[in-house]
Amino acid sequence: MSRVAYVNGRYVPHRQASVHVEDRGYQFADGIYEVCTVRDGVPMEEKGHLDRLERSLREMRIDMPMSRAAFSLAMRETIRRNLVTNGIVYLQVTRGVSPRDHAFPTKKIRPAVVMTARNAKAHPAAWIEDGVKAITMPDIRWGRCDIKTVGLLPNCFAKQAARENGAYETILYDDKGVVTEGSSSNAWIVTEAGALVTRAPSNEILNGVTRLELIKLAAAEGLKFEERSFTLDELRRAREVFVTSASSFVMPVTQVDDKTVANGKPGAVASKLRAALMAHMDAQVAAAK
Ligand SMILES: Cc1ncc(COP(=O)(O)O)c(C=O)c1O
Structure with missing residues (x-):
């Protein structure tokens, strides 16, 4: 073909x-x-x-x-x-x-x-079963990251750094040590207190379509959700970390830089939300047929 x-x-x-x-x-x-x-x-x-x-x-x-x-x-x-x-x-x-x-x-x-x-090939089963590694880097992008422009050079640098460090994604942070998002994904945590957190939309991040859908799915699952910024320190202490995008779906992160996230296994919230997103996509396919 x-x-x-x-x-x-x-x-x-x-x-x-x-x-x-x-x-x-x-x-x-x-x-x-x-x-x-x-x-x-x-x-x-x-x-x-x-x-x-x-x-x-x-x-x-x-x-x-x-x-x-x-x-x-x-x-x-x-x-x-x-x-x-x-x-x-x-x-x-x-x-x-x-x-x-x-x-x-x-x-x-x-x-x-x-x-x-x-x-595209399906994600390797090990990524879902064991989670992936993310590294962190300063966010050097411009002030209008809410626009999905083709100007992606800082994102390319960040993704290349991930590749060179055997990581799936690079999570970016601003000059105050606050997490913005991934190089091509939105970043989420489950805090030590058990709240699901992702950053609110602003000029600093792209408002992911997956992110928006997941907020609805989290509400349907009755999860405690907080839309707010979180720091690198909270990221490192989180019970769960995951990233979302159209092509990553919900990708559990079990290592951030050289630190293991919680017990090193994908968490229950990420697994539940990934399953909910997959079911939501199945429903879209069924509705279109
Ligand atoms: C910088 C950035 N943030 C977030 C996302 C996630 O957006 P979506 O869920 O619409 O794919 C992407 C997707 O490519 C991205 O490039």
Whole structure:
């Protein structure tokens, strides 16, 4: 099967898919993106991802290049043409092509829309049964981390540091020692007192679609939940640590830097929430069939 990409309204062979050298996404990271999990060929949390895509574009002052219905259709067609059953679909919108100038073009230009989709392997069973390692690093990103821009270099540095340290993720903290989020995930703890905690949305973090769904699922499970910042010290003393994202789902963290989290096994809250999220995704698949 040869892969296909969606580029500005056309489905083209993946190998030949390209945008112009003066696309502002290429030159200035002047664009935004979304990643949706695909289960059984169905994009998960489509509404949440399209809501955030619209919000990111609004904050960037980029016009919606097409309707939500058209996005939805193209996303499904990209999934279908790439024979994706379980994997991801990637959507990217940049401001468009214009002679290089830092300021926005005065002439109205068409935003560039790109989509790709691919199958992905299931997480190794050991990650879920034993948990994964996270390292911590200072957060060196900009002041608008709430916008899902393609400007991800600090996130790339942080993920590379994780790889080089045999870790799954890097959890970032600000100059006051307060945890912001993971390099490509939201960070959660269960405190020594048993409260489930994740940071409130602000300009410092991306408001994860998984995060939003998990807050609802935690309420349905009757878990004690606190939406607030927590420190590196609380992270190190936590009874449970986990990270969430569209592609990590709920990933239990059992080692932070060189310290084992609690007894070194994934906790009951993370396991319960992971199961609830999986059931919620199964329900979305069933509703779409
Ligand atoms: C920096 C950052 N935070 C949080 C998330 C989690 O967001 P979502 O649950 O919508 O995937 C991501 C996902 O890529 C991310 O890049």
